[in-house]
Structure formats: C-alpha cells, structure tokens
Amino acid sequence: MWKDSLLQILIACLPVFMFLVWHDKPERTGRTHLFVGIGCGIAMLLNVYFSSIIDQGIHFDLRHVPYLIGSLYGGFPVAVILLTVFVIVRLFEITQDWQYYMLAGFIILFAPVLFSSISRFAGHNRRGKFKIAVILSLLMGLSHNGAYWPEAAEMAPGDTQELICLLILCSLISVGVTLLCIHFAELSFERIQLQLQLHDVSMKYRKEMRRLQQFIDNSPLMVVFCDSKGMITHVNDMTLTFVLPKGRHDILHQPFTLLLDKMGVAAETNSLERVLQGEDRLTEILRLHGRVFYTVYCSLRDMPSQGTDGVLFIGHDVTELQRLKDEVDRMERLSLVGQMAASITHEIRNPMAVIRGFIQLLNERSPSEQQSYFRIVLDELDRANSIINDFLSLAQNRIVEKEPSDLNRLLNDLLPLIWADANMRGQIVDLRLDESVDLIPMNSKEMKQLVLNLSRNGMEAMKDKGVLRLETFNLQDAVQLRVSDTGTGIPQEKLERLFEPFFTTKTNGTGLGLALCLSIVERHNGKIQVESTVGKGTTFIVSFDKPGLTTV
Known part of the structure; x- marks a missing residue:
C-alpha cells in the first residue's frame, strides 16, 4: 500500500x-x-x-x-x-x-x-x-x-x-x-x-547603448576611441568628414597616427602615446582644412586602480570662437583708437589752426616764387586735419539720427562727385540701380561718407580705363549695395585684416578708412563683406537689414 x-x-x-x-x-x-x-x-x-x-x-x-x-x-x-x-x-x-x-x-x-x-x-x-x-x-x-x-x-x-x-x-x-x-x-x-x-536590463542597456551611439555619431565633435595598443575601435561621423573618401571600415582597427595622416595633421608630439603611458589628460590645438580644433586626449580605465585600457580623442571646432575672439580684439583696438582720438584731437587741432592761419598770412606776404612751398605746407596741414577727422569719426560711439531714405537717390546725388574724381583718373563709373529697393533708415551724412570712401578705395586700386561699378539690389530681407572695381585685387591673407585700424594696402594710406566704413555699417545694423580675386578686382558688399527684419 x-x-x-x-x-x-x-x-x-x-x-x-x-x-x-x-x-x-x-x-x-x-x-x-x-x-x-x-x-x-x-x-x-x-x-x-x-x-x-x-x-x-x-x-x-x-x-x-x-x-x-x-x-x-x-x-x-x-x-x-x-x-x-x-x-x-x-x-x-x-x-x-x-x-x-x-x-x-x-x-x-x-x-x-x-x-x-x-x-x-x-x-x-x-x-x-x-x-x-x-x-x-x-x-x-x-x-x-x-x-x-x-x-x-x-x-x-x-x-x-x-x-x-x-x-x-x-x-x-x-x-x-x-x-x-x-x-x-x-x-x-x-x-x-x-x-x-x-531581459529588461538587457533591453534598457541596448537602448541606452543605441542612444549613446547615436549621440556620439551625430555629435558635432570629433570622437575617436582607441584601445591600449593605439588602434582605432570607433570613429563618429564628424571625424569621417575629414578623411573622405575613406570610410569607417577603412579606419577601424588602424593606428591612430594613420588617421592623423589622412586628416593632414602633423602632430609635433605623440599625445596618444603619452596618455597610454600614464598621463590622464592632454590638450592640443589642431588646424584642419582651415578650421581650428581644440582637442583632448583622455585615458579610459575600467577600474581607477588599473592601467589605461584605451584613449578617448575629442575634437571641438572652435573656429567661430576664435573669430569672435579676433572680433573682440579688433573692437578693443577700435576702443583704444577712440580713446586716443578723444584725448589728443582737440589738443592738436587748435595749434594746427593757428599754424595754418600764420602760413596763409606768410603766403600772402611772400614772393611769388616761394608761394608753391607754402601751398605744399597747407596741403599737408589739410591732410593732417583729414586724418584727425577720421580719428574723430572712428571714435564716435553715439546713436546717429536716422530717417527712412532711398539709397538710389543718395547714389544719384553723389554720382557727379564720383564722376569728377573718376574723370581725373581716366576711369569709368557704371551705375546700376534696382528701382524696386525699399526705404531703409539711414543717416545721409554718414552714408555719403561710406559710399565715397568705398568708391575712392576702388578708384585708387585701379589704373587708367578701370571700371568702378555701383549696384543696388532689393533682396527679401535686406537692401544691398555693391561697390566693385577692376583693380589688382587683394590677397587672401590680407582680406582677414582689411578692417583692422592702421592696416592698409596703400603706400600712403592711414589704415582708418575701411575701419571707419565698418563702424558706419554697424551703426546702421548692416554687414559688410569683401570678395576679391588677385588680378581681377574687388567687390565690397554692404547689406542693410530692412525695418522689422533681422538676419542671423
């Protein structure tokens, strides 16, 4: 039982x-x-x-x-x-x-x-x-x-x-x-x-891994992972843009130095090897294809007490930050010029006015054969006074009074003066106006000074029979002024410093004209650009935002 x-x-x-x-x-x-x-x-x-x-x-x-x-x-x-x-x-x-x-x-x-x-x-x-x-x-x-x-x-x-x-x-x-x-x-x-x-932890892990992978691949940073032997284990899409036409499979499991060679970087020191040998973090500034990158080499460790298991390379594009830094430096130089002008202008102009008056008096009483010398002295005094006026204009940091005005009408008013200057040089002025341009807020006095400065710069850059072209365009969000010449052009290395105070490409220039132009354009909420080809000519493009619209 x-x-x-x-x-x-x-x-x-x-x-x-x-x-x-x-x-x-x-x-x-x-x-x-x-x-x-x-x-x-x-x-x-x-x-x-x-x-x-x-x-x-x-x-x-x-x-x-x-x-x-x-x-x-x-x-x-x-x-x-x-x-x-x-x-x-x-x-x-x-x-x-x-x-x-x-x-x-x-x-x-x-x-x-x-x-x-x-x-x-x-x-x-x-x-x-x-x-x-x-x-x-x-x-x-x-x-x-x-x-x-x-x-x-x-x-x-x-x-x-x-x-x-x-x-x-x-x-x-x-x-x-x-x-x-x-x-x-x-x-x-x-x-x-x-x-x-x-299973849930595994799915969450895979999900987070996919998110991390997408973040790394779509990040605007250059990201490269290397193992303890310096071999590449992962590169993101941003890095691959600098090694085209090479693909990801051509870079993986290759030495990191090969990647630097493909990117055209000549590293002064092997930072990767230094990190693999024990250093925790190294930084470098690299230049790739005309852009500036702030790079970081970091060691990867599974356990803090253990040695380096690999290296993480991160590259951040700081080109725009560098440009902003240069712009701040330029503004500081402009501010310095303004302070100098404000402190010494009046002290110089008063004795110059007295000297000019006595020179004129001596000119009237001197023999005719000596009057040419006095005329040279007066011309140089006028030139010095013109430079002082440029300093004053550049130093002005005030809110200018503006009223809606027609840019075409202002160019037509200035055309006889520009034609007279061009005729003396044997040059031609080509005026092409867009009749549909909208009114923009402007200070007529400053705008005339801007057009005259750009026109005279163009004429001074050309020889006989050169053509100076003034054009206006009515864009969707801006009114554009183009001043083009057929001169010798400006080299690329000089274009970047063109608007710096005291930088000039002329033999007898002061380097204040274009800085003054930039100051006027900025006070009118505009932007100025330069396009130049050596041997063909230069074009200054000035864009003024329309009322109620702001360009980025």
Missing part, C-alpha cells in the same frame, strides 16, 4: 516538475495560469484514481495537494474550476448521508478562506503562501480522512490511538508534499522573474 502512496506523492508533485520545465522561457509566462490549471486538474484526478487504503482503514489520498497548488498559482478562475471538479468527484464517492453535510461544510468553510487567500497572496508572497498552505492542507487532510473515520474504526476496533497517529502522519505527509510543491513553484517563479529582470 505504501508503494501506491509513494505513487500519489509523485503524481501530486508532477504538475510542479512539469511547470519547472515548461516555465523556462519568459514568453510563456502569459499562459502560466492555463498550464497550472490543466496540470493540477489532471494530477487531482490521477490521485483520485490511485488513492489507496492503508491496512488500518485510513484513506491515503493527496488530491487536495494539486487542488491547493492550482488554486494558489492558477488564480481565481482556475480555483473555481478545480473546486467544481473536486466537489463532483467527491459526490460520486459519498456513501453516507452525513458525508454530504461534511462536504457542504467544507465548501462553506474552506472555499472562502482559500479564495480570500488567493487575492491576498497574489504575486510572490512566499511566506504567506506557506502559512495558508500549511493550514488548509492540514485541515483538508484531516477533514477528508475524517470522513472515512467510521469505516477505519470498524476495520481496526480498539486501535484508536494508532488510527489517530496514522491520520496525523498522513496529514503531515500531505502538508510536506504541499510545501515541497510550493517551494519548487516559487523557485520557478523567481528564476523566470530574474530572467525577465535580466
């Missing part, structure tokens, strides 16, 4: 062991309740079929073990179905009327406790499930075997103490089997939970 009992124990544990095998992959968790319900239902019927009677008349039946397991892990619907099967099977086994009352009492007492426990311990509360399993398994075993107590008492009269011991032993076996099943079921759930957590 004990062999049949052992078979029942195996049958009672069979759903859990099947569950351990089946519940091995995360994608199967959605059908767990269905699998538990079917497995426990079959095991419960098999326990009924293989139930046995011990020699003393005690029924050894573990049908309530799969019933409890299925109810605790299958959920409320499975518990209802298993209870129905349990009751139907038990009805076929009843032989006495009082057994109906015991079954009814079981349903009334045990079912609510079980269903409330299912809702209370839903999830993975192992301790709560152990407690309710011990109580219900013990009570169900005692009540089930108690239903056969009269029959056992008739088979073994006078052995009441032995029957009670056997009854308790069978109940403890059912409790042990139940706890064993719950233990293995919890292990399965914990394992699948760890797998799910690992």
